[in-house]
Amino acid sequence: MEYLVAIGLTLLLSLAIIKVSTRKSMEGLGKIKYSQSTIFENTRHFMPKNLEEETKIISQAMQHVERHMIKVIIVDDKAYWVKDNIFYTAETDRGSIIHETVQPVDTTNMSKQDVDKMLTILDNLGKGKNRDDSSSTGN
Numbered sequence: 830m831e832y833l834v835a836i837g838l839t840l841l842l843s844l845a846i847i848k849v850s851t852r853k854s855m856e857g858l859g860k861i862k863y864s865q866s867t868i869f870e871n872t873r874h875f876m877p878k879n880l881e882e883e884t885k886i887i888s889q890a891m892q893h894v895e896r897h898m899i900k901v902i903i904v905d906d907k908a909y910w911v912k913d914n915i916f917y918t919a920e921t922d923r924g925s926i927i928h929e930t931v932q933p934v935d936t937t938n939m940s941k942q943d944v945d946k947m948l949t950i951l952d953n954l955g956k957g958k959n960r961d962d963s964s965s966t967g968n
Contacts, residue, residue, distance in 0.1 A: 900954055906921050907919070908926050909951075911954055917933055919932070
């Protein structure tokens, strides 16, 4: 008789546990969300970290341009450029450089305004190292 009571109580407790667990699983199925932020939060740990970084591919044409072309700025009929870490200047005639007047810039005898002007020109020569900076608008 004792065994029947123990078996009965065990059976009732097992059925109660099964019923409660199936009810909890059904409630969990009803709360599935399909919003973009919820899906992202659930899957962000499985995604690669550096997805946004674009791999920089340097073509042979870009390598050629970097080796053989020099950026020149013309201000007040004078051309300025940097080659082999030396800052050069030359006179211009209607946009063409007069090669006989090419000389390195000597900043030792310049006034403060001229040095500031040279530094501004030098800063602008360093800008525009993107691959699209030297291209046309396409029009």
